[in-house]
Amino acid sequence: MAPCPESQHLPLVGGDATSDNDNINAPEGKSRVTVIGSGNWGSVAAKLIASNTLRLASFHDEVRMWVFEEVLPSGEKLSEVINRANENVKYLPGIKLGKNVVADPDLEHAVKDANMLVFVTPHQFMEGICKRLVGKIRAEAEAISLIKGMEVKMEGPCMISSLIREQLGINCCVLMGANIANEIAVEKFSEATVGYRESREMAEKWVQLFNTPYFMVSAVQDVEGVELCGTLKNVVAIAAGFVDGLEMGNNTKAAIMRIGLREMKAFSKLLFSSVKDSTFFESCGVADLITTCLGGRNRKCAEAFARNGGKRSFDELEAEMLQGQKLQGVSTAREVYEVLSYRSWLELFPLFATVHEICIGRLPPAAIVEYSQS
Numbered sequence: 001m002a003p004c005p006e007s008q009h010l011p012l013v014g015g016d017a018t019s020d021n022d023n024i025n026a027p028e029g030k031s032r033v034t035v036i037g038s039g040n041w042g043s044v045a046a047k048l049i050a051s052n053t054l055r056l057a058s059f060h061d062e063v064r065m066w067v068f069e070e071v072l073p074s075g076e077k078l079s080e081v082i083n084r085a086n087e088n089v090k091y092l093p094g095i096k097l098g099k100n101v102v103a104d105p106d107l108e109h110a111v112k113d114a115n116m117l118v119f120v121t122p123h124q125f126m127e128g129i130c131k132r133l134v135g136k137i138r139a140e141a142e143a144i145s146l147i148k149g150m151e152v153k154m155e156g157p158c159m160i161s162s163l164i165r166e167q168l169g170i171n172c173c174v175l176m177g178a179n180i181a182n183e184i185a186v187e188k189f190s191e192a193t194v195g196y197r198e199s200r201e202m203a204e205k206w207v208q209l210f211n212t213p214y215f216m217v218s219a220v221q222d223v224e225g226v227e228l229c230g231t232l233k234n235v236v237a238i239a240a241g242f243v244d245g246l247e248m249g250n251n252t253k254a255a256i257m258r259i260g261l262r263e264m265k266a267f268s269k270l271l272f273s274s275v276k277d278s279t280f281f282e283s284c285g286v287a288d289l290i291t292t293c294l295g296g297r298n299r300k301c302a303e304a305f306a307r308n309g310g311k312r313s314f315d316e317l318e319a320e321m322l323q324g325q326k327l328q329g330v331s332t333a334r335e336v337y338e339v340l341s342y343r344s345w346l347e348l349f350p351l352f353a354t355v356h357e358i359c360i361g362r363l364p365p366a367a368i369v370e371y372s373q374s
């Protein structure tokens with residue numbers, strides 16, 4: 001596999017885009033959408049999209065959703081239950097997805113007719129999924145990644161959108177934001193940000209596909225900035241969870257969030273000089289940071305970790321508290337740490353470095369507020 005290039009600096013032109021017009025058609029007619037992933041957020045994404053494909057003439061009604069097949073305690077297959085009940089009983093119980101969502105456990109079959117691919121699996125599975133998809137997708141397919149996380153290789157960090165772009169040879173936008181899936185599932189108002197590289201027209205099409213009255217989407221031309229915000233805020237959420245577990249109070253948590261945001265911005269700009277300051281004020285930036293540090297699974301598991309004095313591992317807490325859902329912040333903290341070590345940047349990012357060292361037991365949870373003394 002070709003290595004992921006890092007720190008690509010692309011020219012930035014044009015402004016931000018929002019759209020709710022149904023006026024952009026795929027070259028050969030209606031677009032077909034497949035969602036690759038069916039966890040908590042994947043299922044909510046399918047629900048959002050399915051409400052729009054029914055409404056907008058430029059999309060086929062049917063939304064295919066690839067399901068990583070599981071056998072439920074009842075003995076039934078998850079994909080069969082989703083298609084019978086129109087509900088993901090394991091990852092999004094109690095929510096109807098829309099009758100036009102079709103669960104498909106066969107990855108190749110799920111993507112073969114699609115020209116709009118929505119990637120939304122935990123990031124650790126993406127390299128394997130991309131390998132399976134090489135040569136199996138339509139040449140004109142466009143992708144968007146809702147995945148928060150990155151891969152770290154010998155050559156350096158590789159964003160998931162770069163992995164998709166390079167391995168599959170297709171364009172890839174990203175969608176990130178203050179989006180705790182269960183809240184959007186019950187249609188509570190929130191916002192999200194599409195990050196795009198060159199094609200504003202394609203970004204507008206993704207906005208059309210996701211935008212609803214309760215899910216307001218806008219687009220910015222800063223794919224790396226948007227994706228890094230979504231990825232790095234999970235590390236800050238782990239730190240916020242430690243603060244909660246140690247009952248340090250709101251001032252401390254606000255301080256950790258501010259320091260975290262500063263490190264997110266500095267790290268992103270060191271990796272990609274094209275990253276825009278304004279991106280950190282979009283939903284994908286400060287808003288996602290706030291919601292993830294107040295709610296969300298990373299904060300919750302880190303709180304439990306600190307309450308147990310670091311004596312119960314994150315693997316154990318994840319298995320016990322998340323019932324099959326995946327933690328992203330701990331693995332992202334390790335990946336960020338690898339980048340910091342490799343580039344001799346550890347001292348520049350004390351919060352990021354300390355989070356990882358607490359996660360692996362090298363430092364106690366209380367060190368989350370002691371790093372600044374070193």
Ligand SMILES: NC(=O)c1ccc[n+]([C@@H]2O[C@H](COP(=O)([O-])OP(=O)(O)OC[C@H]3O[C@@H](n4cnc5c(N)ncnc54)[C@H](O)[C@@H]3O)[C@@H](O)[C@H]2O)c1
Pocket residue numbers: 037038039040041042043067068069070091120121122123125146147148149179180181182324325326327328
């Ligand atoms: N849940 C949220 O609130 C939320 C919000 C925004 C973004 N995200 C991001 O969306 C992405 C997907 O998260 P989610 O919440 O939909 O998933 P999840 O953590 O709820 O579920 C895990 C998913 O992984 C699948 N899986 C397990 N083993 C697998 C394997 N070997 N190969 C492929 N898939 C496998 C499971 O079937 C399940 O669909 C993540 O990057 C996450 O950071 C989540």
